[in-house]
Amino acid sequence: MTDTVEDVELPYDDSASQQEKLEALEEQLSTLEEENEEMRDRLLDANAENNKYQQKLERLSHENKKLKQSPLFIATVQELNDEGAVIKQHGNNQEALTEVTDELREDLEPGARVAVNNSLSVVRRLDDEADVRARVMEVEQSPDVGYEDVGGLDEQLREVRETVELPMKNPGLFETVGIDPPSGVLLHGPPGTGKTLMAKAVAKQTDATFIKMAGSELVHKFIGEGAKLVRDLFQVARDHEPAVVFIDEIDAIASKRTDSKTSGDAEVQRTMMQLLSEMDGFDERGDIRIIAATNRFDMLDRAILRPGRFDRLIEVPNPDAEGREKIFKIHTRDMNVADDVDFAELAADTDDLSGADVKAITTEAGMFAIRDDRQEVTMQDFRSAREKLEQDSDAEASAEPSRTFA
Numbered sequence: 001m002t003d004t005v006e007d008v009e010l011p012y013d014d015s016a017s018q019q020e021k022l023e024a025l026e027e028q029l030s031t032l033e034e035e036n037e038e039m040r041d042r043l044l045d046a047n048a049e050n051n052k053y054q055q056k057l058e059r060l061s062h063e064n065k066k067l068k069q070s071p072l073f074i075a076t077v078q079e080l081n082d083e084g085a086v087i088k089q090h091g092n093n094q095e096a097l098t099e100v101t102d103e104l105r106e107d108l109e110p111g112a113r114v115a116v117n118n119s120l121s122v123v124r125r126l127d128d129e130a131d132v133r134a135r136v137m138e139v140e141q142s143p144d145v146g147y148e149d150v151g152g153l154d155e156q157l158r159e160v161r162e163t164v165e166l167p168m169k170n171p172g173l174f175e176t177v178g179i180d181p182p183s184g185v186l187l188h189g190p191p192g193t194g195k196t197l198m199a200k201a202v203a204k205q206t207d208a209t210f211i212k213m214a215g216s217e218l219v220h221k222f223i224g225e226g227a228k229l230v231r232d233l234f235q236v237a238r239d240h241e242p243a244v245v246f247i248d249e250i251d252a253i254a255s256k257r258t259d260s261k262t263s264g265d266a267e268v269q270r271t272m273m274q275l276l277s278e279m280d281g282f283d284e285r286g287d288i289r290i291i292a293a294t295n296r297f298d299m300l301d302r303a304i305l306r307p308g309r310f311d312r313l314i315e316v317p318n319p320d321a322e323g324r325e326k327i328f329k330i331h332t333r334d335m336n337v338a339d340d341v342d343f344a345e346l347a348a349d350t351d352d353l354s355g356a357d358v359k360a361i362t363t364e365a366g367m368f369a370i371r372d373d374r375q376e377v378t379m380q381d382f383r384s385a386r387e388k389l390e391q392d393s394d395a396e397a398s399a400e401p402s403r404t405f406a
Ligand SMILES: Nc1ncnc2c1ncn2[C@@H]1O[C@H](COP(=O)(O)OP(=O)(O)OP(=O)(O)O)[C@@H](O)[C@H]1O
Pocket: 149, 150, 151, 152, 153, 190, 191, 192, 193, 194, 195, 196, 197, 198, 248, 293, 294, 295, 319, 327, 330, 354, 355, 356, 357, 359
């Protein structure tokens, strides 16, 4: 507590002379001034020290944030003991003893998958491997899509059948002629044009299991995961032969190399290299065919288009009027359509739309009939549906300029 003026003890007796009082007071004043000076110096030092600590704290907080954000490695907890957790890193299988915070410890047990940072500290617990696989891989024993469900892609379908179906159904033919069937088939074109549909249809036709994985899912946030998922993908395919492996959005793992050297890019590269090596070592691939799809053909790294890899390129464009008419008919097969509906006219009026857009119009037309309490879908319903979807996509396009709906 600070002294108040009343607390100050006077440095003289009442009996002292004026002169003595003055001298005593002067002496005390000078002592106090010295002490004050000393305190001020100490305060300044403390302030400087405080600033230094403040800066250090900021640096460490920044570092901490960066460590949590930077690419993380995957590991499995082997055991928990008094000193922390023994973890085994995926990829290099190295074991390490690392500290874990008390809160995190409660959430961990041997076998748990965790994300660790550069200094191997556990940052968080992850979903189990099986969950990740199930999330990124779609396995369908026999897709319920046939060639009759694909409209307006006769030429593309012919090529897909020749390159995927024929080698599976009649491998001897290629042996007799003495050529290798194309390894992988790449479908490229705008979104919603039927690429996935064709891949499913060919899987059904060949009684093959359809295994789909999206490139964007493969490029996981975690180092080592992408390449491992590619290995898993091909293992699942081998376990389910005959199989059609469909890799959607392949551009996510096979884009032209960028100049930046971030760990994220390195991870994408590693995932792509794993895919290439799986494809290259696939001579004895048996009954597994690979189809990839992309909306960004221009972005692809040419390495994946080399002979023996995705060497059959099939463009899948938006349908022309004739194609749109067929797609209208396919998606209204089970609908109660009024006699006045003219699909040729609707097709002529829906320039530049994709197959997915045409399908959306048919569903929306049905909704108009339901809202109006009718059981039959009329030409007017289709027209209203088209207008509604155009308006919706105009609104979306102005919010997000990269997407358009002509
Ligand atoms: N040619 C088509 N014939 C019939 N239906 C189609 C056609 N194209 C698209 N569709 C409809 O649109 C849906 C989406 O199409 P699909 O998933 O095959 O597109 P995609 O080309 O794989 O698109 P993305 O590049 O966005 O993955 C299909 O399930 C189907 O209902």
